[in-house]
Amino acid sequence: VTRIQLVDLCGARCGDKGDISDLSLFADDQLAYDAIRATVTADRVKDHFGRLVKGDVTRYEAPNVLALKFVMQDALGGGGPRSLRSDNLGKTHAAALLRMWVDVPDDVAAGARRRRAPISRP
């Protein structure tokens, strides 16, 4: 196995409903999907977010688009118009999920193709 950070393997999108933060994690091929399905469990995600997420985390699968979904309860400090957090809508939660390190089969890590944006400084 190889240890890899999800940012190099997956895409992610987040949204909110009330005090729920709703994350989607996307693999780029079937092998990578099988790997994240095996390793990115609801428990791991709950643990990863620690004090940011006070409620349960439920995982759903969408194999047709090679995606996992994580629905995190009590995760936004009370919900958009009630929360004291800067990120009252959890708009940064997808990126925060991509910080997670996971162990995946070597060929999955070798096939990882997510890139980072170039920076142009004046």
Place this chain on the structure above:
Amino acid sequence: VSVRIGGGQGFYGDGASPSLAVLEAGVDYIVCEALAELTLAILQKDRMRDESLGYTRDLPLYLQLALPFVMEGKTKYITNAGGINPIAAGRVAVQLARAFGATGLKVATVVGDDVRPHAKELGLPDDALFANAYLGAKPIVDALEAGADVVVTGRVADASLFVAPLVHEFGWAWDDWDRLAAGVAVGHLLECSGQVAGGNYSGPWWEGFDPMRIAFPLAEVESDGSAVITKPDKTGGMVTFDTVREQLLYEVHDPSRYLNPDVTADFTSLTLTDLGNDRVRVSGTRGTPAPQTYKGLVCTPAGWASECRVVYTWPDAEAKARAALGFVKTRAEAMERPIEEWCEEYFGVNGFGGPTVDVAEDSQPPEVIGRLAWRAADEKTAAAVGREMGVLGLSGPPGISSIGRGGGGGKPTQLLAVDPFPVPRSLVDAQVRIDVETVE
């Protein structure tokens, strides 16, 4: 024959020129989705100041772009910009149409999502500031059947705004779950404007990043509900398998049971096919019967908040910021009336990521912004904390700075809690009505 629907707006405050590009590309319907949960809270604050407000005030901005197309009979305009005051929004639409000389144009207003009259039987709190049910597509279909060119609604479910013209055009039955679910998929993909066309894309977003030509999407929908999601030619952004699947799952919770007032849609049943050239086909969506109840949203007051921010630089930027915020907190806690909740964030360290960030023991960022936010029961107490900041200027850790003009403490704002609740369908259906006004 396919029906072309454009996503003309994704929220209150969205861009306008991408909406025009969609109109120019040619659409039978343009749908302007203006309401998020947070938007309703903003509109409630407007309405508390002025009873005639409570709708999204950029309605005229979008409508004036569309009216020339509507007047030529090329397109029809559907929006939920009515927010919590659809009657006022309908009036604004009629006035604008009259100013355009759109004699004979029919403007329909859908009323009846406000369930406050039933507060008691719904068990809603006495201090509810608004309480609305998410309506489905039916009243909009009725408005279109009545010949409406412009339809203004309050809280109609986002995707249902798009389902309505498809039901109207194709004559889908209200228990044709697969087709209704296909319509919900199309609506869900278009409702967040640029977000299906490269906006917020977590892949190589920089490759289609063209701020002056950013695109809103449109769909070409077939009578079986299958559709191609695309965007106007010669625009920025991108529509690919990747951008479409990110929007497909956005905020849907269980993707096999996406709840909508018209149908329960199974987004795990559909197939996305990237046809190239910014065209992605959506097909095979399956649906099951709609939920037994409508979703309602109730808003209640939740105290007062304010915040302050301080900036410190290397060396010991984080230590200084923590000490400064601790200083303010300690002094505030000695106040007579209590602070009910605190929120401390350190930008440049882990202000957003919290425990997901692996912060090194000896981390020494070049600068750190400390943010302290608080909640109190009343406005006066919330305001008092900000004044404890002042003494930091000359008597706190060395080198305090601010983050630009007005970057310190602010006026307290009222917090609002917005909570979901179930609403019996019969209760809402009995009070929904459609007012159709012909522009003179």
